[in-house]
Amino acid sequence: MRPRGGLAAQRVRHAWWMAAPMLVVLAAVGGWPLLRTIWFSVTDSDLSSLGDYAFIGLENYVGEYGLLASPDWWQAVGNTLLFTALSVALETLLGLGVALLLNQPSRLRTLLRAALLVPWAIPTVVSAKMWSWMLHDQFGIVNHHLLALGVIAVPLAWTADPQLSLFSVVLVDVWKATPYMALLILAALQMVPVDCYEAARVDGVPRWQVFRRITLPLIMPGLLVAMIFRTLDALRVFDLIYVMTSNSRDTQSMSVFVREQLIDFGLVGYGSAAATCLFFMIALLSIVAMGLLGKTVERAAR
Structure with missing residues (x-):
């Protein structure tokens, strides 16, 4: 044997x-x-002389004009982290609420689930362009209705005003990605044993306590998976921000910064260094998140 x-x-x-x-x-x-990207990041390669470059070590990272000394890079990092924190937090809360509503028995549940997919199914570029028109300060429908209701006195430049542009992008991302979060959380909710709810109902446990002590702990692994996926996706956001605000420093993400260095300025080495930093940041976050998820699953299985 x-x-x-x-x-x-x-x-x-x-x-x-x-x-x-x-x-x-x-x-x-x-x-x-x-x-290849990591290799180019330690060279002085550019588009004008792509075949003729020299090894310069970590000059693109820590040199006098390297990434760590660039205020534009750090602003892009800050914009990306703020965008990620706001969008993932709002999408998680709204997605959880929508998932709880869709989890209730209803004849319209199938139709509502299908309708929920519409914002998520629309290509991001199309969504961004559509919302850019709706948020336009002169002929946008958002300003039109807010002016008609007396909420604002003058039209607002939602995507051009430095104080509004990033939050406008966040709200559009929330509109698009909340259905994705809701469906993932709904899948986790449907895995919760019905016996748990029946026992709580017999014991007369209040609904809030049922949610806090039964529903939330049991769906936590699925909730963390949804948050991890959205966080990793938000950290590399490009198309939504670029279509709505182009290269504006007020909303520029790390991916948009990389594109600007590589395409607009032709700095292959410098842009590759920025792309490498973005990759290792996401890789490190993925490792930490997987470790946290593993511990949560073990705790839930006990």
């Missing part, structure tokens, strides 16, 4: 062989461009 340890090792080897083609494809599609 084969020992258990030998059988487990054999299964692991088979799993690696099964995953090998996928890993090779990922290495070719993602690994090689990543290594």
